[in-house]
Structures are given as structure tokens and as C-alpha cells.
Amino acid sequence: MVSYVKIPSHLKPSDPQGPDLLTQERNLASFDVKELTLVLYGIKDLERYHTILKIIENDPVFDKSNIYFMGRNELFEHAIKKEKRLVQLIRENKWKVEELQFAEWFLDMPGPFGAHRGMFIPTLIGQGTKEQKEKFLVPALNYQIIGCYAQTELGHGSNVKGLETTAIYIPETDEFEIHSPYLTASKWWVGGLGKTANHAIVMAQLISNGKNYGPHPFVVQIRDMKTHLPLPSITIGDIGPKFGFNSTDNGFILFEHVRIPRFNMLSKFSQIKKGTGEYINPPNQKLSYGTMVLVRAIIISGVRVTLARAATIAIRYSAVRRQFIDKDEPKKLEDGSIVETSILDYTMQQYRLFPVIAQSYACFFTAKMMVNLYTEYTKQSSSGDYSLLADLHASSSGLKSLTTTMAVDSIEDCRRACGGHGYSSFSGFVKFYQDYLPNTTWEGDNYILTHQTARYLLKTFRQVTSHKNPEIYASQSNKNPTISYILQYLNEPNQKCTAITPSDFNNHEIQLRAFKHRVAFLIANVVDQIDNQKKSWNSMLVEINRISRAHCQYLLVQNFITALHQPSEDESLRMLHNSPALKEVMTSICNLFVLHTMEKDIGDFLESEYLTTPQARLLRIQVYNLLKEIRPNAVSLVDAFLIPDSLLCSALGRYDGKVYETMIDWASKEPLNGMTLDFNPNNDTFIRKAKL
Numbered sequence: 001m002v003s004y005v006k007i008p009s010h011l012k013p014s015d016p017q018g019p020d021l022l023t024q025e026r027n028l029a030s031f032d033v034k035e036l037t038l039v040l041y042g043i044k045d046l047e048r049y050h051t052i053l054k055i056i057e058n059d060p061v062f063d064k065s066n067i068y069f070m071g072r073n074e075l076f077e078h079a080i081k082k083e084k085r086l087v088q089l090i091r092e093n094k095w096k097v098e099e100l101q102f103a104e105w106f107l108d109m110p111g112p113f114g115a116h117r118g119m120f121i122p123t124l125i126g127q128g129t130k131e132q133k134e135k136f137l138v139p140a141l142n143y144q145i146i147g148c149y150a151q152t153e154l155g156h157g158s159n160v161k162g163l164e165t166t167a168i169y170i171p172e173t174d175e176f177e178i179h180s181p182y183l184t185a186s187k188w189w190v191g192g193l194g195k196t197a198n199h200a201i202v203m204a205q206l207i208s209n210g211k212n213y214g215p216h217p218f219v220v221q222i223r224d225m226k227t228h229l230p231l232p233s234i235t236i237g238d239i240g241p242k243f244g245f246n247s248t249d250n251g252f253i254l255f256e257h258v259r260i261p262r263f264n265m266l267s268k269f270s271q272i273k274k275g276t277g278e279y280i281n282p283p284n285q286k287l288s289y290g291t292m293v294l295v296r297a298i299i300i301s302g303v304r305v306t307l308a309r310a311a312t313i314a315i316r317y318s319a320v321r322r323q324f325i326d327k328d329e330p331k332k333l334e335d336g337s338i339v340e341t342s343i344l345d346y347t348m349q350q351y352r353l354f355p356v357i358a359q360s361y362a363c364f365f366t367a368k369m370m371v372n373l374y375t376e377y378t379k380q381s382s383s384g385d386y387s388l389l390a391d392l393h394a395s396s397s398g399l400k401s402l403t404t405t406m407a408v409d410s411i412e413d414c415r416r417a418c419g420g421h422g423y424s425s426f427s428g429f430v431k432f433y434q435d436y437l438p439n440t441t442w443e444g445d446n447y448i449l450t451h452q453t454a455r456y457l458l459k460t461f462r463q464v465t466s467h468k469n470p471e472i473y474a475s476q477s478n479k480n481p482t483i484s485y486i487l488q489y490l491n492e493p494n495q496k497c498t499a500i501t502p503s504d505f506n507n508h509e510i511q512l513r514a515f516k517h518r519v520a521f522l523i524a525n526v527v528d529q530i531d532n533q534k535k536s537w538n539s540m541l542v543e544i545n546r547i548s549r550a551h552c553q554y555l556l557v558q559n560f561i562t563a564l565h566q567p568s569e570d571e572s573l574r575m576l577h578n579s580p581a582l583k584e585v586m587t588s589i590c591n592l593f594v595l596h597t598m599e600k601d602i603g604d605f606l607e608s609e610y611l612t613t614p615q616a617r618l619l620r621i622q623v624y625n626l627l628k629e630i631r632p633n634a635v636s637l638v639d640a641f642l643i644p645d646s647l648l649c650s651a652l653g654r655y656d657g658k659v660y661e662t663m664i665d666w667a668s669k670e671p672l673n674g675m676t677l678d679f680n681p682n683n684d685t686f687i688r689k690a691k692l
């Protein structure tokens with residue numbers, strides 16, 4: 001890239017230790033960073049990581065040096081080129097999903113094929129019959145057809161049952177007629193639809209013999225395969241500029257009595273019989289919502305790296321950045337000279353940032369749980385057993401909501417913790433935040449999703465408490481955390497915390513009991529208000545949100561603690577258990593996650609009277625103790641995430657700490673500096689001038 005401004009060469013570094021600050025931090029670590037990285041990725045994935053990163057970093061098509069200067073059209077063109085090159089690489093290297101996921105992560109460029117890979121293909125896999133897979137999935141996997149997932153409409157997104165697009169079965173021709181009766185039935189927001197896709201999975205109300213069977217998925221060809229123009233009776237467009245995600249063509253589509261063959265209704269679970277139009281029921285009514293469950297689980301798995309990326313930038317920058325001389329504990333160099341304090345040494349900065357590191361590690365262990373649960377469900381459902389679906393739906397909904405909200409809040413906290421430079425695109429936070437933000441809305445708005453989790457919790461509570469002998473459920477409590485804490489609460493509703501010193505709060509049994517008691521107390525309270533005091537669902541929505549959040553926080557806490565203590569077959573967990581140094585630092589991080597989470601929601605724990613006010617003070621002191629304990633390891637803990645500089649795309653978070661050199665280098669490349677148009681404030685005119 002061209003530099004438009006020549007930087008003077010006389011400048012000396014103002015900080016004699018500047019370049020070495022991160023090295024000094026790294027020397028403080030109490031554990032082996034490479035060992036922790038191996039725990040996080042596992043041997044196979046770490047090999048994959050390096051192979052794919054090398055390919056991506058060396059390919060000129062993926063060069064991101066200009067990325068912060070691109071407008072919408074350039075971004076979209078860049079994304080198209082990226083997609084095309086990615087498809088070539090998939091073919092050349094025979095990449096499978098595992099490789100592709102690394103490639104997509106490193107590329108960090110939401111593009112027009114995202115919904116094809118993330119929604120269209122998974123829906124065909126999950127809901128298509130063998131014949132439908134042959135017809136649609138095979139060409140989709142070969143990128144001969146490009147698809148999108150058209151569910152949301154201008155008038156309805158969250159309320160899927162309220163969708164207005166219809167698919168009416170026409171027995172005479174054995175076809176469905178796809179139709180958008182109202183403006184509000186226009187499909188809207190659909191990723192890849194605006195300019196790219198030639199096929200769509202359209203969620204429409206299935207109507208046969210005058211009866212509405214609810215939303216079902218249909219494959220609809222939307223553009224001509226040669227001219228790429230919309231097919232007759234189909235209107236398509238891009239929905240316009242957005243808060244972020246501008247490298248993707250989110251689109252709208254309207255149908256005017258468009259006919260498709262009966263074959264195109266995805267029929268693995270429910271079918272319409274030829275001629276009679278008879279509806280064959282699915283084994284579970286909600287199986288047509290299956291893609292959403294899968295994608296929610298995938299989103300949860302992705303949160304850990306999102307938090308890791310934000311923490312890496314903010315922690316490294318805070319180590320390099322110095323501001324003020326600490327009067328009580330001035331920082332002295334070896335030669336006795338006093339220097340300004342690294343902002344990472346300020347306790348307020350630690351209190352803002354170290355919990356983000358802890359959240360990332362917490363999400364790592366819960367992602368493992370989510371993958372295991374999804375895998376178990378897939379195994380069971382392939383033999384017709386859907387009994388895990390309710391559990392899976394409840395935990396994936398609530399965890400998607402809790403963890404993505406946590407992620408966007410933490411990205412913003414990290415950005416602010418970088419002061420003014422955090423506001424520059426060069427921080428690496430701006431585009432990152434904009435592109436990540438829709439995770440709190442898509443695949444279910446984060447508030448709506450908590451209703452689903454709460455429904456399940458209330459139902460379980462009622463089931464257990466209405467039984468004459470609730471202990472009958474004891475055998476299920478090992479596998480079902482909800483039953484476990486409900487039973488514990490019923491046995492001892494007035495349980496009290498036994499901590500008498502700050503360090504007592506490091507006791508994992510005390511921590512678990514606190515979270516179990518709190519969530520059961522909150523559920524019992526909501527059940528009482530709805531069932532006995534006859535409160536409406538709407539009047540309880542704030543409490544509904546609270547119980548979903550409390551339940552999912554408990555899951556995060558429980559998964560972290562279990563990972564530290566329970567013997568496991570899992571390769572990563574075994575490595576962790578076999579290294580005392582790793583176990584020690586992970587225990588501190590776990591304690592910080594648990595106690596900081598408690599402290600933030602201290603009102604719940606006080607209200608349930610599990611904690612007393614003096615205990616709440618002790619807990620806070622323990623949080624401060626943990627910040628001190630973690631401080632020497634802070635930089636190494638984020639190094640272990642191994643987020644490459646090419647992905648961070650950040651002047652502030654780079655591995656070598658050369659923050660200021662990069663800031664001015666990138667600023668010198670701002671195209672405005674090379675424009676032939678300057679503004680002369682003395683006479684209020686724009687002057688054109690020739691610039692080299």
C-alpha cells in the first residue's frame with residue numbers, strides 16, 4: 001500500500017523499554033504458554049491451524065492491508081473474490097468442514113457464500129431426503145448452485161409461526177405455489193440473496209386441502225442459471241447499508257404465485273402425499289426448526305474465540321501503554337529512572353479486562369459441552385429418538401443468548417479500555433464489533449430466546465415439585481443439571497453460604513451451591529407468581545430473562561469446575577490435569593470467572609439469602625485478590641489463545657507490541673491524505689491541488 005505522508009526519520013522511541021515490554025511480561029508467566037495452547041486446540045487442530053494459516057497468509061487475494069479504507073462496494077467485491085478463491089482452495093486441498101472453519105475464521109470476512117455454507121447446506125443435510133440430497137446437496141457442496149436461507153420477513157422474524165409467505169399444494173399439477181400475499185411477507189435480511197444466490201430455502205406456511213400445517217422449508221430456484229437474472233414472478237434486491245456486515249449482500253425477495261415441484265418441499269420429517277395432499281406428521285413438531293438449533297450451537301462454540309480476540313488486543317495494548325507515574329509505587333528502571341506506569345498495572349484496568357480472559361476460558365469448556373450434547377442428540381435422533389431435543393433446544397437457546405450478549409459487551413469493554421485509540425479502526429475493534437453484533441439478534445433475538453429456556457425450566461420445576469415423591473428424579477440428576485439443583489433446593493431451601501474469609505470463596509463446592517440455590521430460588525419464585533398469584537407471562541418477562549441467565553451462568557460455572565476436577569477421556573482435559581502449573585493458573589481463572597459473575601449479579605444472591613451482606617464484601621475482596629494473582633500471567637494467558645496478527649488486524653494488539661509505529665504507518669496510508677482535495681479554513685473553500 002502507498003504511504004501518502006512521509007514520516008520524519010529523526011524520531012527516537014520515547015519509551016526505552018517500549019519494544020521489550022511484552023517480552024518482560026512473557027517472562028513472568030508461571031506456566032508454559034505452548035502447553036496451554038495445545039490444551040485449547042488439541043494436537044490435530046493445532047496442526048490444521050498452522051497449515052491453513054500459512055496458506056491464507058501467503059495468498060495475495062486475501063491481503064487485508066487495505067481493509068479499513070474500503071467502502072461498501074469495494075468490501076463486497078473483496079468478499080466475492082475471497083469466496084471464489086476459497087472455493088478454489090477447498091477443491092485444490094480437498095478441505096473438509098474442519099479446515100474450512102479455520103480458513104473462514106482467519107479470513108474474517110463475512111461474505112455472500114456464508115449462508116450457503118452455514119444455513120443452506122446444513123438445512124439440506126438435516127432436512128432433505130436421500131433423493132433431495134442428490135438433487136440439491138451434491139451441487140451445493142460443489143458450488144454449482146449457491147443457496148441462501150430465506151426465513152425472516154419484513155413483518156416477522158422472531159415469530160416464525162407468524163410468517164406470511166404461503167406454499168399451497170396444487171394436487172392437479174403436483175406442485176406448490178409459493179406466494180407473498182402482503183408487503184410484510186417479503187423475505188428480508190437474507191444473507192447472500194441480494195446479488196449472489198441462485199437458490200433459496202424458503203420457510204413458508206404449508207397449506208394443503210385448505211389446512212395450514214405451519215412453517216416448512218422449500219427449495220426454490222430464484223435466479224436463472226445462465227443470465228443470473230431473477231426468474232419470472234420473483235422480485236429480488238439488496239436491502240441496503242447496515243450497521244456492519246457490509247461485505248455481505250443481505251437481500252429481500254417477493255414471490256408472485258411461483259410454482260415449484262412437490263419434490264422441493266424438504267421431506268425428511270414431514271411430507272405431502274402426491275394427489276391427495278395428505279400431510280404426514282413429523283416425529284416431532286419442531287424438527288423443521290432444526291437448522292436454528294444447529295446454528296445456535298455453532299454460535300456458542302464461536303464465542304470463546306471472539307472473547308479471546310478482544311482480550312488479546314486490550315491486554316497487549318494495556319501492557320505497552322504507559323500513562324501517569326504512580327505516586328505510591330513508582331515504576332523504576334534498572335538505572336533508577338522513574339517511568340510512567342503500564343496501564344495494565346492499574347487495578348481498575350485489571351477489573352475491566354481480566355474477567356474477559358476468564359469468560360473466554362469459561363466459554364471454551366461450555367463449547368465442549370455443547371458439541372458433546374449436539375453429537376449425542378445427532379446419534380440418538382438418527383435412530384428415531386428425539387428425547388434430547390427439548391434439553392438441547394433449551395440450553396442452546398439460553399446459552400446463545402447469554403454468551404453472545406457477554407461477547408458484544410466485552411468487545412465494547414475492551415475497546416473502551418484502549419482509550420482514544422480504541423475508537424480508531426486500526427484498533428481492530430471497529431469492524432470486528434460491527435460484524436459480530438448481529439449474533440445477538442440473528443438465529444433468535446437474545447431476549448426472545450430466553451423465553452424458550454425459561455419455559456423448559458418452569459416445566460421441569462413443576463414436574464419435579466408436583467410429584468408426590470420428587471426424589472424419584474434423583475437418578476436423573478447426574479445427567480440433568482436442572483433436576484439436580486431443583487432437588488437440592490427442595491431439600492434445603494434455606495441453605496446458607498458457609499464462607500467466613502475471602503479465600504473461602506475459592507471453594508468450588510461453595511461456588512456451585514451458590515449458583516444452584518440462586519437459580520432454583522428464582523424459578524420457584526416465578527412459578528409461584530404465575531401459578532399462585534396468577535401473574536401473566538408478559539408481566540413476568542424480566543424475571544423470565546433472569547432465570548434463563550441464571551441457569552446458563554450456572555452451566556458455564558459447572559462446566560468449568562467439572563473440567564478442572566473430573567477425570568476425562570478428552571485429550572485436552574487430560575493434558576490440563578497432568579500439568580500442575582496449568583491447573584493452578586486455570587483454577588485462578590475459573591475462580592475469577594465464578595466470583596466476578598456472582599459479584600455482578602450480587603442482588604440475586606442476596607435476595608435468595610444464600611449470602612449475607614458481609615459475605616458479599618468478602619467475595620469482592622476475593623475478586624481483588626484474584627486480579628493480583630492473575631496479573632503476572634495476563635499477557636501469557638492471551639498469547640495462549642494464539643490469535644494471529646493477520647486476524648487481529650490491530651495496531652494495538654500485535655504480538656510484537658509495536659503499537660505506535662504501526663499507528664503512524666497505517667495513518668500515512670489513509671487515502672484522504674493523498675486526495676487532491678484539501679479544505680482551506682481561511683477562506684472556506686476547497687482547493688484542488690496536485691499530489692504525488
Ligand SMILES: CCCCCCCCCCCCCCCCCCCC(=O)SCCNC(=O)CCNC(=O)[C@H](O)C(C)(C)COP(=O)(O)OP(=O)(O)OC[C@H]1O[C@@H](n2cnc3c(N)ncnc32)[C@H](O)[C@@H]1OP(=O)(O)O
Binds near residue numbers: 100
Ligand atoms: C462442506 C460443508 C460446509 C459446511 C460448513 C459449515 C460451516 C459452518 C459455519 C456456520 C456459521 C454460522 C453462520 C451463521 C449465519 C447466521 C445467519 C443468520 C440466519 C438467520 O437469522 S435465520 C433466521 C433465524 N430466526 C430465528 O431464529 C427465529 C427465532 N424464533 C423461533 O425460533 C421461534 O419462533 C420461537 C421463538 C422458538 C417460538 O416458536 P413457536 O413455534 O412459536 O413455538 P412455541 O414458543 O409456541 O413453542 C412450542 C414448543 O416448541 C419448542 N420449540 C421451539 N423451537 C424449537 C426448536 N428450534 N427445537 C425444538 N423445540 C422447539 C418449544 O420449546 C415448545 O416446547 P414445549 O414443550 O414447551 O411446548
Ligand SMILES: Cc1cc2nc3c(=O)[nH]c(=O)nc-3n(C[C@H](O)[C@H](O)[C@H](O)COP(=O)(O)OP(=O)(O)OC[C@H]3O[C@@H](n4cnc5c(N)ncnc54)[C@H](O)[C@@H]3O)c2cc1C
Binds near residue numbers: 155
Ligand atoms: C446481519 C443479519 C443477517 C441475517 N440473516 C438472515 C438470514 O440469512 N436469513 C433469515 O431468515 N434471517 C436473517 N436475519 C434475520 C434475523 O434472524 C432476525 O432479525 C431475528 O430473528 C430477529 O427477528 P426480528 O427482526 O423479527 O425482531 P423482532 O421480533 O421484531 O424484535 C424486536 C424487539 O422486540 C422484542 N420482542 C419481540 N417479540 C417479543 C415478545 N414476544 N416478548 C418480548 N419481547 C419481544 C425483541 O426482544 C426485540 O428487542 C438476519 C439478521 C441480521 C441482522
